[in-house]
Amino acid sequence: MEKRVVFKNKVLPYLLVTPQIIVTLVFFIWPASQALYQSVLRQDPFGLFTRFVGLKNFIYIFTDPKYLHSIKITVIFSFSVAAISMSIALLLALMADRAVRSATVYKTLIIWPYAVAPVVAGVLWFFLFNPTVGVIVIYLKVLGVEWNHTLNGTQAMVLVIIAAAWREISYNFLFFLAGLQAIPKSFIEAAAIDGASPVRRFWSIIFPLLSPTTFFLIVVNIVYAFFDTFGVIHAITGGGPNYATDILVYKVYRDGFLNLDLGGSAAQSVILMIIVISLTVVQFRYIERKVHYA
Amino acid sequence: MMVEHRPGLTFITHAALILGMMVLAFPIYVTFVASTHTLEEIASQFPLLPGRHLIENYAKALTLGPRDVGTTVGTMMLNSLIMAVGITFGKITISLIAAYAIVYFRFPFRMLFFWLIFITLMLPVEVRILPTYKVAADLKLLNSYPGLIFPLIASATATFLFRQFFMTVPDELCEAVRIDGGGPIRFFIDILLPMSRTSIAALFVILFIYGWNQYLWPLLITTDEGYYTVLIGIKRMLDVGEGQAEWHIIMASTMLAMIPPVLIVIFMQKQFVRGMTETEK
Amino acid sequence: MADVGLRQVYKKFGKIEVIHGVTCDIKDGEFVVILGPSGCGKSTLLRLVAGLEDVTAGEVLIDGKVVNQLEPAARDIAMVFQNYALYPHMSVYKNMAYGLKIRGMAKAEIEKRVFQAAKILELTELLERKPRELSGGQRQRVAMGRCIVREPKVFLFDEPLSNLDAKLRVQMRLEIRKLHEDLKVTSIYVTHDQVEAMTLGDRLIVMDNGYAAQIGTPLDVYERPANIFVAGFIGSPSMNFLDARMSHDGKAVEISGLANLELPGEGLPGHRGREVILGIRPEHFEQVSEEQARILLIVEHAEILGADTLVYGHLGENGSLLTLRLPSVRHLQKGQTLPLYAHAKDLHVFEKEHGRRL
Numbered sequence: 061m062e063k064r065v066v067f068k069n070k071v072l073p074y075l076l077v078t079p080q081i082i083v084t085l086v087f088f089i090w091p092a093s094q095a096l097y098q099s100v101l102r103q104d105p106f107g108l109f110t111r112f113v114g115l116k117n118f119i120y121i122f123t124d125p126k127y128l129h130s131i132k133i134t135v136i137f138s139f140s141v142a143a144i145s146m147s148i149a150l151l152l153a154l155m156a157d158r159a160v161r162s163a164t165v166y167k168t169l170i171i172w173p174y175a176v177a178p179v180v181a182g183v184l185w186f187f188l189f190n191p192t193v194g195v196i197v198i199y200l201k202v203l204g205v206e207w208n209h210t211l212n213g214t215q216a217m218v219l220v221i222i223a224a225a226w227r228e229i230s231y232n233f234l235f236f237l238a239g240l241q242a243i244p245k246s247f248i249e250a251a252a253i254d255g256a257s258p259v260r261r262f263w264s265i266i267f268p269l270l271s272p273t274t275f276f277l278i279v280v281n282i283v284y285a286f287f288d289t290f291g292v293i294h295a296i297t298g299g300g301p302n303y304a305t306d307i308l309v310y311k312v313y314r315d316g317f318l319n320l321d322l323g324g325s326a327a328q329s330v331i332l333m334i335i336v337i338s339l340t341v342v343q344f345r346y347i348e349r350k351v352h353y354a
Numbered sequence: 355m356m357v358e359h360r361p362g363l364t365f366i367t368h369a370a371l372i373l374g375m376m377v378l379a380f381p382i383y384v385t386f387v388a389s390t391h392t393l394e395e396i397a398s399q400f401p402l403l404p405g406r407h408l409i410e411n412y413a414k415a416l417t418l419g420p421r422d423v424g425t426t427v428g429t430m431m432l433n434s435l436i437m438a439v440g441i442t443f444g445k446i447t448i449s450l451i452a453a454y455a456i457v458y459f460r461f462p463f464r465m466l467f468f469w470l471i472f473i474t475l476m477l478p479v480e481v482r483i484l485p486t487y488k489v490a491a492d493l494k495l496l497n498s499y500p501g502l503i504f505p506l507i508a509s510a511t512a513t514f515l516f517r518q519f520f521m522t523v524p525d526e527l528c529e530a531v532r533i534d535g536g537g538p539i540r541f542f543i544d545i546l547l548p549m550s551r552t553s554i555a556a557l558f559v560i561l562f563i564y565g566w567n568q569y570l571w572p573l574l575i576t577t578d579e580g581y582y583t584v585l586i587g588i589k590r591m592l593d594v595g596e597g598q599a600e601w602h603i604i605m606a607s608t609m610l611a612m613i614p615p616v617l618i619v620i621f622m623q624k625q626f627v628r629g630m631t632e633t634e635k
Numbered sequence: 636m637a638d639v640g641l642r643q644v645y646k647k648f649g650k651i652e653v654i655h656g657v658t659c660d661i662k663d664g665e666f667v668v669i670l671g672p673s674g675c676g677k678s679t680l681l682r683l684v685a686g687l688e689d690v691t692a693g694e695v696l697i698d699g700k701v702v703n704q705l706e707p708a709a710r711d712i713a714m715v716f717q718n719y720a721l722y723p724h725m726s727v728y729k730n731m732a733y734g735l736k737i738r739g740m741a742k743a744e745i746e747k748r749v750f751q752a753a754k755i756l757e758l759t760e761l762l763e764r765k766p767r768e769l770s771g772g773q774r775q776r777v778a779m780g781r782c783i784v785r786e787p788k789v790f791l792f793d794e795p796l797s798n799l800d801a802k803l804r805v806q807m808r809l810e811i812r813k814l815h816e817d818l819k820v821t822s823i824y825v826t827h828d829q830v831e832a833m834t835l836g837d838r839l840i841v842m843d844n845g846y847a848a849q850i851g852t853p854l855d856v857y858e859r860p861a862n863i864f865v866a867g868f869i870g871s872p873s874m875n876f877l878d879a880r881m882s883h884d885g886k887a888v889e890i891s892g893l894a895n896l897e898l899p900g901e902g903l904p905g906h907r908g909r910e911v912i913l914g915i916r917p918e919h920f921e922q923v924s925e926e927q928a929r930i931l932l933i934v935e936h937a938e939i940l941g942a943d944t945l946v947y948g949h950l951g952e953n954g955s956l957l958t959l960r961l962p963s964v965r966h967l968q969k970g971q972t973l974p975l976y977a978h979a980k981d982l983h984v985f986e987k988e989h990g991r992r993l
Contacts, residue, residue, distance in 0.1 A: 066460050067538040076455035077467050079448040083508035086493075088474045091485035098485070152374045155367045168623050169375045175615035177567030179585050183592065183608055184381040187388070193601060195384055229378065234630060258363070287480045291569040295589050309480045316484045317574065325484055332481045340476045526720035529687050534734030534785075535708035544733070548724040 092333065098326035117327040126303065127311070127328070134307040137221060138285030142278055145225040149232030150270075154262070156233075157240040167237065174230040178223075179291025185223035186296045209297070213304030216297045220305050223296060224289045231284075232277050239273035240266070272346075279343045283336065308332060382612070389605035411606040427607045430584035433502075434566055435614070437583060440503035441565035446557055449512035450550070454542055456513075457520040458528070475510040479571050487574050497578040506571060512557055515632055519553050520546070556629030559622045563615045584611045637698030637788040637821060638663045639684060644693035646679055653679055656693070657847045659840055664819045670832040671842030672868070677825045678793055680842070684823060685791050686710050698788055713782035714791040717798065719774045721766040721781075727753075728762040731780045745784075752783040755817070756810075772803045779814070792824040796831060808834060829869055833857070841865050863912065863990035866983055872917050872945065872958045874983070879913040881906050881984075888913050888984060890950065894930040899979040903993055906986075911993065914983035917945070917960040921976045928974030932957060937967040948973065 102113045121127045156166045176184075188196045191208040200207050209216040243266060251261045267274075290309050293299060299306040299314060306314075312332065316325030389412070391405035416428040455461075456468055479486065486505055495501030523546065531541045572583045582590070588611060591604045619626050639661040646654035654676050661667050669677040682688045684695055686707035694701050702710050713734075721730050728749055735745045753759045756776040766774055775795060782790055792811075796804045812835055815822060826832055832839050833853045841848045841856060841864075849861040860866035860874075867873045879890045886902035889895050890913065920930075932948040935956075946959040946967060959975070967973070984993045 067458055067541075069459065069538055070461065072538060073455040073459035073461045073464070076451040076459075080452040080471060080508055080513065081467055083448065083504060084470055084474055086489060087486055087505040088477055088482070088508060089470070091482040091489055092477055094485035094488070095482055148374070152371060155370045155374070158364075158367045159371060166371050166375070167627075168620060170371075170378060171623070171626075172616050172619045173378050175563050175567075175619040176612055177569060177585055177615075179569045179589055180567075180608060180611060181381075183588055183604070184385055186592065187601070187605065188381055188384060226378070226381070231630070234627060238631060283478075287478050290480060291585070291589075294569070294573075295592065312480070313483065313570070317487075322484065329481050329484065333477065336478065336481060337476045524718060524720065526716040526718050527722065529685075529707075530714070530716065530720040530722075530781075532687065533685065533707045533712065533714050534737065534781075536737050540737060544737075545722055545724075551724075 095326045095329045095333070098322055099330045101326075102323045113323075117323045118331075121324060121327050121331070126306075129303060130306050130308050130311045133217070133303075133305065134286065137217070137224075137289075137305070137307055138282045140221045141224045141228060141285040141289070142281035144221065145228035146232050146236075146274070146277055146281060148225075149229045150236050152229070153233050153236035153240055154266075156237055167234075170233050171230045173227050174234075176227055177291060178227060178289055179295045181223045181227045182220070182292040182295030185219060185226065189219050210301055213301055216301055216304050220289070220292050220296055223292050224285060228281060228284060232281070235273055235277055236270070239270050243269050275346060276343065279339055279346075283339055286332070286335065385605045385608055388601055389609050391602055393600060393602050407602070411602050412610065415603050415606040415610065424579040425582055425587065427584060427587060427610060429580065430582050430587040431610060433499075433581055434583040434585065434611070436499055437502045437568065437572065438562050438565035438614075440499065441506050441568075442558055442561040444503055444507035445512050445561050446554060448507065450516055450547075450554075453513045453516035453520060454546065457517055458538065458541075471508075471510050471513055473510075474508055479506065483570065483574060486571075490575055495575070497576055497581050499581075501575045502568075502572055502581070502583070505575075506565070506568065512561070515553055515557060516550065518632075519550060523549060552625070552628070553632075555622070556625040556632060558629075559618055559626045560629035562618060563626075566615050638665075638696075639789055639821060639823065640694070640696035640699075641680075641684070642694040642696070644680070644683060644695060645691045646676075646683060646688065647691040652691075653845050654683070655845045657840075659847065659850055661821060661823065661838075663821055666815050666822045666824065666835060666837045667840060668832040668836035668838075669823065669825045669840045669842060670827070670829065670836075670868075671848075672827055674844075675842040676845040677827075677842045680840075681714075681791055681793055681823060681825045684789070685712055685714055711785075711788045712791055713785045713787040713789075714793065715775075715778045715782055715795045717794040719766075719778040719795075721774055721777055723766055726763050726765055727758060727769070727777050727780075730766070730777055731784050734781065734785050748784040748786070749780075752780045755783065755814070756780050771799050772807060775799065775807055776810075779811075783814075783818070788821065790820050790822040792822065792826075794826055795824075796826070796828070804828075804831075811835060829871065833869075841868065843868075859992070860914075860983065861992050863914070863985050866914050866985070866992075870916055870918075872960065874914045874916045875955075875957045876985075877913045877915070877950070877955050877957075879911055879984075881909045881911055883907055888982065890930075891954075894950065896929055896977060896982055897979050898982060898984070903984065906984075906993055910987055912985045912987055912990070914985060915977050915981060917958045919977055919981035920959045920961070921978075922961055922965070923974055923976045925974050927976055930975040930977065932959070932973040932975055934967045934969060934971045934973055936969065937965065939964055939966075946973070 099117055100112060100114055102111060102117060152170060156170070159166065173181075188194050189207060189209060191197055191210065194207075197207045207215060209219045247265055247269070248261060251265055256264070286307070287309050289307065290313065293305055293307060293310045294313075297305045299310050308328065309332065312325050312328045315321045315328065387404050390408040392407055415426075416431075417426055452467075452471065456464060490496060490501050490505060495504065527545055528541055531545060536544065567585070568583070569585050569589075573586055576582055576586065584607065588604065588607050591607065592599065641657050641659045641661075644654060644657045645652060657680060659667075669680055671677045679688065683690050684697075686702065686705060686709075690703050695703055697710055697712070722733065725733065731749045731752060732745050735748065749762075750759070753762055756779060758773070758776055758780055761769065761773060761777075766777070769777065778795065795811075796807055799807060808831055811824075815835075824831075824835060836853055838850065838852050839856050840850050843864045849856055849865045851859075851861075856865060856869055860869060863876065867876070877890050879888045881887075881903060882889055882895070884902070885898075885904035885907035887895055887897045888911065896913070930950065932946070932950060934946060934948040936947045938945040938947075941964070943963070944961050944965045944967075946961060946965070948957055948959070949955070950957060985991060986993055
């Protein structure tokens with residue numbers, strides 16, 4: 061934590077640290093505290109006066125079926141995205157790890173989707189599944205499946221999950237590959253000599269040794285699904301049809317910006333804040349432990 | 355990690371990887387194909403091979419722009435570029451000097467500042483959109499480049515990365531500079547900065563992609579089409595309703611929007627990977 | 636070139652005092668070695684002279700001026716670090732030129748000095764290389780080159796040879812010695828290695844837990860150690876210490892009936908009958924005939940090194956363990972009795988309480 065050698069200047073450090081502190085205060089701390097503050101206020105419909113209502117906004121939210129529905133949707137969404145993208149990524153990482161020589165080439169070709177913005181991912185998959193001109197829709201018709209995610213809520217959910225997971229596969233792949241390459245070969249070889257088949261080896265050795273990476277990725281994926289996927293939803297479904305894909309972060313946006321429900325939106329923001337903070341704390345604690353363990 | 359030599363397994367390995375790559379690349383391929391045809395060709399029988407209207411479509415997107423968006427893709431790309439570069443440079447600069455102050459100096463409130471910066475890790479822009487918007491509006495930053503850039507440049511990840519790196523720099527280098535006659539600024543510019551080159555490069559890649567791909571915040575803060583970023587523009591193009599979407603232009607614009615970040619990832623892959631793995635510690 | 640003065644220098648880190656009142660006057664052109672085991676404060680002392688740490692009490696003088704308040708850059712000193720501290724992204728030339736560049740020296744002058752130093756240190760072919768392309772010895776020389784070009788008043792060395800292998804160390808030792816003879820700059824050199832200290836130093840400051848245990852020439856420190864610590868630290872294998880008692884007339888030392896050794900001259904009349912500690916270096920024992928012997932050693936074990944033989948044994952049945960160094964090859968059996976003699980002038984007598992020399 062501490063360096064032995066320090067400079068003795070008194071004024072310089074303040075000058076150096078000021079820009080970041082200012083931006084942090086103005087654009088982080090102040091708005092966050094505003095959100096906290098507004099979450100315990102309620103405005104009247106004409107915006108003429110506000111009054112302190114304590115936790116009423118929160119109670120209202122948690123009894124609002126729309127909000128509870130949104131929670132459900134978000135949970136389904138995030139776990140699906142995490143599960144799908146992580147399993148595919150793990151599979152690809154395992155394969156890439158074996159193909160030692162061409163690993164770099166595969167790596168390049170698999171990680172670039174990460175450079176694509178979530179909203180663009182949404183646009184791409186929207187195009188593929190567009191009820192009128194989408195390529196996949198045409199083939200689905202051949203198979204006898206009618207696809208219209210603008211009407212069918214389940215299909216909409218499937219589509220956004222695919223779009224969100226598509227991009228995350230790259231990220232997970234990168235970390236799984238690094239994790240796999242960090243496993244000492246001697247473990248694998250010992251197991252092989254003991255007669256374990258590749259499948260067996262995977263479950264008893266590789267998977268447990270990958271667990272720190274896996275845990276880390278689960279948290280990151282969930283955070284991603286909760287927050288970074290705004291663009292996906294906005295591009296493809298706008299929360300619909302009929303709120304079928306109304307994840308929490310999208311609801312905050314809609315209630316706040318489109319419906320101008322300041323108190324409710326603020327309360328929702330606060331809840332999201334708590335979620336992020338908890339996830340981050342969990343992650344840090346775990347990483348601390350992992351570092352000591354290693 | 356091939357312990358046995360089973361040719362069957364090798365074949366499956368490569369097959370799986372190639373299949374994986376194709377699945378990942380599929381959407382892009384389709385998009386590219388669509389961007390080279392006319393609208394009629396797309397609507398009628400969906401083509402699977404590139405057409406012959408590449409130049410025409412891209413030129414139209416860049417110079418005329420799509421029908422209902424009110425600005426050209428060219429302008430929007432420029433806006434995205436300014437925003438991405440601004441965020442990248444902004445973050446790297448203020449994080450470098452803040453990390454330097456925290457590691458190499460002792461001053462009152464040092465730890466307080468450290469924790470303040472740390473907190474920002476836990477507050478992505480999505481959880482504070484309304485109040486941040488209000489602050490930006492109060493500061494008259496709506497529809498402006500500073501408004502696109504400033505709220506996004508305080509980043510704890512960059513500061514942490516630099517801090518980690520600075521901690522590994524041997525103390526003797528600093529002492530040697532002191533003896534050679536240099537003060538803290540000399541040390542920073544002549545020694546620390548050049549040594550930080552690789553970290554800066556890695557961050558540059560990550561932050562540029564992050565900046566370019568920003569969506570929610572630019573969406574909120576720009577109502578004037580002249581300031582739309584290309585991502586906003588693309589989404590707007592989808593809003594026009596079913597039969598009227600100019601798919602060929604949309605796809606051309608999408609391809610254009612993807613090019614800068616994808617190119618950077620491919621050509622600066624090493625730095626990208628390094629940046630990813632280091633910022634997650 | 637200047638003299639360096641340390642006047643009652645104390646240093647505390649927080650509540651812990653690590654340097655207790657060191658005083659020493661180093662003359663212009665002198666090469667002084669600060670010697671001691673790990674943790675004795677020798678590096679700290681050097682850093683106080685350099686200005687990298689602040690003195691808690693006392694004064695540091697360079698060239699007659701008190702420099703306590705001055706930053707290292709203002710003290711006109713140059714330092715070679717244990718890890719060389721070469722700027723990794725700069726070429727050898729730039730490394731050496733850096734200090735001069737930031738002082739605003741003219742390019743032509745810088746070039747002249749760097750080339751000159753490079754010539755002395757045989758670095759001329761390496762000037763464009765980066766530190767990571769150099770061997771340990773080469774980096775060492777670049778570090779010294781960086782000091783030379785500054786033409787400072789004082790050279791400071793912080794264990795510069797500890798990271799080199801044995802053979803290189805010997806070579807570099809000679810180079811440092813030669814450099815000093817050529818340039819005659821006041822130098823302060825820190826090490827834990829006695830051989831370096833004895834061969835390089837005009838004078839030594841032997842440090843023990845923050846105290847200057849003895850300040851003197853290498854020969855002084857070897858022949859007349861001021862206390863048990865210095866006596867035991869200098870010399871390898873280290874000096875033997877035996878519990879003993881002064882004889883009634885103060886002229887001889889007795890070791891519980893097993894030996895009786897005469898002291899030179901009048902002995903120590905003021906301490907007759909006193910319990911003391913007797914020190915004899917392993918190399919000061921002589922194998923003699925039975926009649927001449929004053930000490931009888933029962934051999935435990937002998938190590939034949941070729942040029943010498945190290946003998947380990949007991950004084951009497953359960954007496955103290957002694958180590959001897961006898962010249963050339965001796966074949967000795969376990970249990971054999973060895974008659975020994977030690978000259979009066981080679982005996983060191985220390986008081987029991989604080990270990991000071993009598």
